[in-house]
Amino acid sequence: MKLTYPAIFYNHESEGCYTVEVPDLPGCTSWGETLAEAILMGVDAASGWVLDELEDGKAAPKASPIGDIRPEEGGFVSMLVLDMDSYAEKYSKKSVRKSLTIPAWLNTFAEERHISYSKVLQDSLTEMYQRENQAVCG
Numbered sequence: 001m002k003l004t005y006p007a008i009f010y011n012h013e014s015e016g017c018y019t020v021e022v023p024d025l026p027g028c029t030s031w032g033e034t035l036a037e038a039i040l041m042g043v044d045a046a047s048g049w050v051l052d053e054l055e056d057g058k059a060a061p062k063a064s065p066i067g068d069i070r071p072e073e074g075g076f077v078s079m080l081v082l083d084m085d086s087y088a089e090k091y092s093k094k095s096v097r098k099s100l101t102i103p104a105w106l107n108t109f110a111e112e113r114h115i116s117y118s119k120v121l122q123d124s125l126t127e128m129y130q131r132e133n134q135a136v137c138g
Contacts, residue, residue: 003050003082005063007042008071009035022080023069024061025049043080047087054084055093 008021018035020042022028030045032038050060069077100117102110110117 001060001084003060003063003084004079005046005082006066006069006077007046007080008069008075008077009038009042010071010075011035020045020080022046022049024064039078039080043082046080047082047084048091050082050084051088051091054088060084 005022005024008023010019010021012019017031017033018038019029019031020038022042022045025046028045028049030038030041032041053060066077066079071077098121100121102117109115110120
């Protein structure tokens with residue numbers, strides 16, 4: 001499924017970045033150091049926003065006509081194209097089976113404590129992901 005949404009872009013020269021807002025997706029904002037990066041980050045943020053809705057059993061929000069979007073002074077509007085099938089294939093909450101290799105002593109440690117390898121790995125990777133994606137413009 002392909003979707004398009006109008007987005008508002010602002011150039012923050014003093015901060016060296018562009019911000020992007022998707023008005024039809026409340027709270028969906030992102031940024032990039034260049035316009036090209038802001039577009040890619042906007043597509044990623046919007047795709048994640050819509051995927052969350054779809055996984056919760058909701059419909060994707062209807063996009064406003066581009067002519068109805070009015071940016072503040074200095075901003076401009078452009079369309080973002082979302083490839084939801086491709087995005088869901090990479091980032092869906094659906095679990096993916098992975099195998100792992102660890103030293104025997106670490107396996108003994110974990111088994112004695114009834115530690116779930118899947119939970120430890122998922123928690124650790126989630127924490128790393130959140131740390132890397134908390135950067136903000138400026």
